[in-house]
Amino acid sequence: MNKRSGINSKKRILDAALKVFSEYGYKGASMRMIASTARISIGGVYLYFANKEELYLTLIKERLDDFSAQVKTSISEIEDPVKAISSFIMMYLEYAKTHKELILTQGREHGFAFAIDIKREFFKEQRGIIEGIVARGIQSGVFTECNAKEVTKIIMGTMRGFILSIVVDPDNLFSPKECCRLMLGGLLKRTNRAEGEKVRR
Amino acid sequence: MNKRSGINSKKRILDAALKVFSEYGYKGASMRMIASTARISIGGVYLYFANKEELYLTLIKERLDDFSAQVKTSISEIEDPVKAISSFIMMYLEYAKTHKELILTQGREHGFAFAIDIKREFFKEQRGIIEGIVARGIQSGVFTECNAKEVTKIIMGTMRGFILSIVVDPDNLFSPKECCRLMLGGLLKRTNRAEGEKVRR
Amino acid sequence: MNKRSGINSKKRILDAALKVFSEYGYKGASMRMIASTARISIGGVYLYFANKEELYLTLIKERLDDFSAQVKTSISEIEDPVKAISSFIMMYLEYAKTHKELILTQGREHGFAFAIDIKREFFKEQRGIIEGIVARGIQSGVFTECNAKEVTKIIMGTMRGFILSIVVDPDNLFSPKECCRLMLGGLLKRTNRAEGEKVRR
Amino acid sequence: MNKRSGINSKKRILDAALKVFSEYGYKGASMRMIASTARISIGGVYLYFANKEELYLTLIKERLDDFSAQVKTSISEIEDPVKAISSFIMMYLEYAKTHKELILTQGREHGFAFAIDIKREFFKEQRGIIEGIVARGIQSGVFTECNAKEVTKIIMGTMRGFILSIVVDPDNLFSPKECCRLMLGGLLKRTNRAEGEKVRR
DNA sequence: TATGAATGAGGGTTCATTCAT
DNA sequence: CATGAATGAACCCTCATTCAT
Incomplete structure (x- = not known):
């Protein structure tokens, strides 16, 4: 990823989270789903957000x-x-x-x-x-x-x-x-x- | 719980489930929570309801x-x-x-x-x-x-x-x-x- | 059940157990299955056999x-x-x-x-x-x-x-x-x- | 287990499973037994195999x-x-x-x-x-x-x-x-x- | 003798989170 | 920045066994 990937990643994660959370609810959504929707690794999500x-x-x-x-x-x-x-x-x-x-x-x-x-x-x-x-x-x-x-x-x-x-x-x-x-x-x-x-x- | 308290176990479970489900939602509620709220064992719950x-x-x-x-x-x-x-x-x-x-x-x-x-x-x-x-x-x-x-x-x-x-x-x-x-x-x-x-x- | 029900029960249980064990194996067979096949209560089985x-x-x-x-x-x-x-x-x-x-x-x-x-x-x-x-x-x-x-x-x-x-x-x-x-x-x-x-x- | 031992985890699991399954049978073997025999966590097993x-x-x-x-x-x-x-x-x-x-x-x-x-x-x-x-x-x-x-x-x-x-x-x-x-x-x-x-x- | 409600350990499985790379 | 293997607590559910009736 390029230099700006940090910003992009965060946005991608938020977009993904929005989609997943609103479809499955808080408990129903998994970090894995969000990560894969955002095309990032699980660990990657935790780089931007401390937790779910x-x-x-x-x-x-x-x-x-x-x-x-x-x-x-x-x-x-x-x-x-x-x-x-x-x-x-x-x-x-x-x-x-x-x-x-x-x-x-x-x-x-x-x-x-x-x-x-x-x-x-x-x-x-x-x-x-x-x-x-x-x-x-x-x-x-x-x-x-x-x-x-x-x-x-x-x-x-x-x-x-x-x-x-x-x-x-x-x-x-x-x-x-x-x-x-x-x-x-x-x-x-x-x-x-x-x-x-x-x-x- | 007494071994013969069976008569109202079902009711107790339903009451407990009501409380727990409405507080935590479906996914958020656990059968253990419901069971313990109903003062019954987990297995006991499954005596009255096939599943969550x-x-x-x-x-x-x-x-x-x-x-x-x-x-x-x-x-x-x-x-x-x-x-x-x-x-x-x-x-x-x-x-x-x-x-x-x-x-x-x-x-x-x-x-x-x-x-x-x-x-x-x-x-x-x-x-x-x-x-x-x-x-x-x-x-x-x-x-x-x-x-x-x-x-x-x-x-x-x-x-x-x-x-x-x-x-x-x-x-x-x-x-x-x-x-x-x-x-x-x-x-x-x-x-x-x-x-x-x-x-x- | 009549006086001889004891003997009958034991036989019924054994017959049932035979059927169930040979169909499902030892682990796969449950005492409940055996009991119900024998048309007896679970507790009833334990009257004749100490355990599975x-x-x-x-x-x-x-x-x-x-x-x-x-x-x-x-x-x-x-x-x-x-x-x-x-x-x-x-x-x-x-x-x-x-x-x-x-x-x-x-x-x-x-x-x-x-x-x-x-x-x-x-x-x-x-x-x-x-x-x-x-x-x-x-x-x-x-x-x-x-x-x-x-x-x-x-x-x-x-x-x-x-x-x-x-x-x-x-x-x-x-x-x-x-x-x-x-x-x-x-x-x-x-x-x-x-x-x-x-x-x- | 080391976090990076992944290369042979799958093999270790298979070996363990072989041992446990052939000793206890399918029903008798538990995923926990297999996991511990393979010196891996339960979750770890599911990383390589969808289910038992x-x-x-x-x-x-x-x-x-x-x-x-x-x-x-x-x-x-x-x-x-x-x-x-x-x-x-x-x-x-x-x-x-x-x-x-x-x-x-x-x-x-x-x-x-x-x-x-x-x-x-x-x-x-x-x-x-x-x-x-x-x-x-x-x-x-x-x-x-x-x-x-x-x-x-x-x-x-x-x-x-x-x-x-x-x-x-x-x-x-x-x-x-x-x-x-x-x-x-x-x-x-x-x-x-x-x-x-x-x-x- | 007989019942069946009740128990709770244990089984399969999921998932948030961590960390060596 | 990023990865993903690894962890383990917790979840739903089953079942051998007990015991008040």
Whole structure:
């Protein structure tokens, strides 16, 4: 390998790990599989990552950072809360569909919490973004007077559910557009205000 | 363990398996862990279950059937679509919170898709129930003219996300009540129809 | 079970053990298989036999004794050495074909020697019988002047080979009659045809 | 073991396996025993052989091929049927005495018939060789008019019996020379002494 | 006599990790 | 940097044996 092979190797390993981990899960993936997918020796992997866990963590972090950046660039400048929420949902779901590996983000194996701190941090950040938008929407009178925090968690939960569905029930993914519609407009018919009220309290 | 404690050994094993599987995942859980949690020998476990997979499957099936029954008894007789949807959401989330082990239902560790058929069957059934309610609501004019199938998948996805959150981010679970509110009423303010339209396009 | 069930049980177990051991070998046979074949509980087997080894040994002994008796009754009174040898060979091979379980006799597993003493005793006895016949034949001038001991061992070896063939290459068992012919007459052509003919029939 | 001793690890494993398998049989031999006999770790064995069966098969095949080659080189060019048969018997028995492991060839532990095809193939080949010699002998008038096929099977059986005796009754192996004598000359006295004599010495 | 639940050592096999080269 | 043979703990599972009933 040439001088730059170090950098290349690391990248190749990460790519391979991404593929293998997201296909087989943490426990199901073996270092051998990752190494051979990366066209490197087993020992070679340990040159760049101290152990399996570190490799996994690095991967998670990378994914999360990438996604986080994506969200920021595509949402941050949108003024209109309605558009912002829609964009977020669309972006999130579209990204998830393309990067199925995001499923890693949702991994739950090996005695709970594993990369859990990293993940929580990420979730918190995401929540912050949505919550900001929702709050703005309420303030500006476009959104109903609702609990921004709760609404945010619901939206996040729905996103989370979508990601999981990709693995668990991929034939029944919902459409991003319809999701926006539901989140914004709700199920109840709009002329009849009373009924909506009934439910709201 | 007493030589004659056999009567409840099976139950003890199932309880232990539930605990261990839902904490460590399928691959992460070992038969030894399950056995010792159940206060039985390894061999003892194999007296009741042919192998790890069968134990897992039994567990999944049991959970799913129990939950399915619960849904049916608590939803089936509700006429009002609004109340029915609300009840479903409330019931689902409440059940999930109590039976954290429902997380098993969402297992994903690839290369290991063996309970997937059972799960899909369950999902399909659940979807059928919701879709029926939504369709009824649309027909009776209480719900907006929307795609019942899609709406159903969104609701299911949100439920799924909630379950996953229990493991991944348990400090930020959304409230069932607020979830009902959002699903039914949406985010947009009710007097202003135009804006809603904009999004709906 | 009735009063005599004890005796019946023991017999049933031995029959079952015979079947199972000769089909699967010592290591390959499990006490469970034997018990269930004997329609008795596992514990039941241990009522009659202290352990697997004892059961096996009992079986071997039983087989060997039965065979030994058979040999004695069918050979001992034959005066003519030629007829005696022929009878022995015919009897041996016929018995082996019918009682495939005799294969047990040839078992070689679990660190050599196991029932080896019993077997050696049996072999010795058998050898004694043959050797006696051969010696008599030599003395009476019917057989060539050969080493009776060696000839005996060869005959025994051939018998042994036949038994093994039943398991290892059952489609190519040699005919007892031809075996007698070869042992008595040899391969080489004789100028003196008469004697050979007697045997050849 | 040194980390770089790899060159002969495979050989060491095969040697160990040979020893252990032929002492304890297939079922009775454990991979752990083999590994420790080979002074390697358990995992190490699996570096060279996918599993126990493959290891066993490799061994069998190796033995059979080696023996087969030996037979061919030492028999094929002998014209005289008498000498050919004698050579075959001598060679076979001598080889068996030296390579006691040939006992593997005779393995029998039922429910475990997996090397049986390889063995049958080998037996068939061997039979072919002998049968050819015998047939030639008959044609040339040196051997009696007998059934070549049957005679062959008897000779093979006797060889088989010898191998088994090595394990089962090693103190009473017959002498190869006497075996030749018996097979060729038979037990019965010959008026035509010359031919018999030739063989006897 | 008879049962069969329970035990636990041990078997085959995998895999993260190390280290001499 | 890179290799891959080697290690050994741990995994799933089987089975001879025991013992309360």
